[in-house]
Amino acid sequence: MSTAEILLIALVLDALLGEPDWLWSRLPHPAVLMGQFVSWLEKRLNTGHGRRAKGLLAVTLLTCLGLSLGWLLSLLGPLVEILIAAILxxxxxxxxxxxxVATGLTVSLDQGRRAVAMIVSRDTETMTGPQVARSAIESGSENMSDGVVAPAFWFLLAGLPGLLAYKMINTGDSMIGYRTPRYEQFGWATARLDDLVNLIPARLTGLLIALVGGVLRDWPAIARDAAKHRSPNAGWPESATARALGLSLAGPRSYDGEMRDFSWVNTAGAKSITGPAILRCCALLWMTWGLGLALLVAFTLIF
Structure with missing residues (x-):
């Protein structure tokens, strides 16, 4: 069975089953185990002098562990590869x-805030309804790249070793890749490597979203808005989503009690958005997934 065929089955399996509570309430999720390993490395290495070098050592260990585990697990056969890919x-x-988040907003603003706090790292306690909706949509568009397209891309390119190495790097970046006094030195190597491994997937995600959203003609504007983003990669899917949904995303937001003045994406779009906009985003992400799946089927048939 080819890598493309394994990936195709895994994508469909994930779409059908997702992450069943009955399983992950009994077993630790692989992403949780990865996070625990990152935490273990950080506690032991992020001390004293030479933290940049120690951070380089940490991301090297993460990458090597992902590659090694992926290679070992791939020896167990296609079924194991399908299951692991579907999980990740x-x-x-x-x-x-x-x-x-959309359901929470229909109940109350507090419920919406609690739901969005599960998927974003920014301050949520004083968010307005439109801020909650924007945060959810931004998170959805960025995670379409980090959580779906990039893992699939690296699996297609390098099999299970590529997928697990990517997830290790991406998990590391989500935990230590911050410009804070604690992580700026130690997490720099992980953050830079995460930027590198997401370089192609982020732009591919933006392109897929633009295609299904009917805004490919706006690609020059999408590229201009993406360049304003604090991340070299996250701006691409976010800018494409903003144009596809006719929304204005990003803008000022608060982290750890500090308001940061980020640029708006698609300034001509609507800013007063609510729960229905999140549901439109969900539909857009499924269409993006569907286009990616169709391209993968075509790739499988041709090659």
């Missing part, structure tokens, strides 16, 4: 988290 490509759970 998180399309259905991504959309379910977004739907939870």
């Amino acid at each position: 490509v998180a399309q259905r759970s991504l959309v379910e988290h977004l739907r939870a």
Whole structure:
């Protein structure tokens, strides 16, 4: 069975089953185990002098562990590869988290804030309804790249070793890749490597979203808005989503009690958005997934 065929089955399996509670309430999720290993490395290496060098050592260990585990697990055969890929490509759970925010907003603003706090790292306690909705949509578009397209891309390119190495790097970046006094030196190597491994997937995600959203003609504007983003990669899917949905995303937001003045994406779009916009985003992400799946089927048939 080819890598493309394994990936195809894994994507469909994830779309059908997602992350069943009955399983992950009994067993630790692989992403949780990865996070625990990152935490273990950080506690032991992020001390004293030479933290940049220690951070380089940490991301090297993460990458090597991912490659090694992926190679060993791939020896167990296609069924194991399908199951692991289905677990680590998180399309259905991504959309379910977004739907939870939309549902929460229909109940109350506090409920919406609690739901969005599960998927974003910014301050949520004083968010308005439109800020909650924007945060969910931004998270959804960025995680379409980090959680779906990039894992699939690296699996297609390098099999299970590529997928696990990517997830290790991406998990590391989500935990230590911050410009804070604690992590700026130690997490720099992980953050830079994460930027590198997401370089192609982020732009591919933006292109897929633009295609299904009917805004490919706006690609020059999408590229201009993406360049304003604080991340070299996250701006691409976010800018494409903003144009596809006719929304204005990003803008000022608060982290750890500090308001940061980020640029708006698609300034001509609507800013007063609510739960229905999140549901439109969910539909857009499923269409993006569907286009990616169709391209993968075509790739499988041709090659």
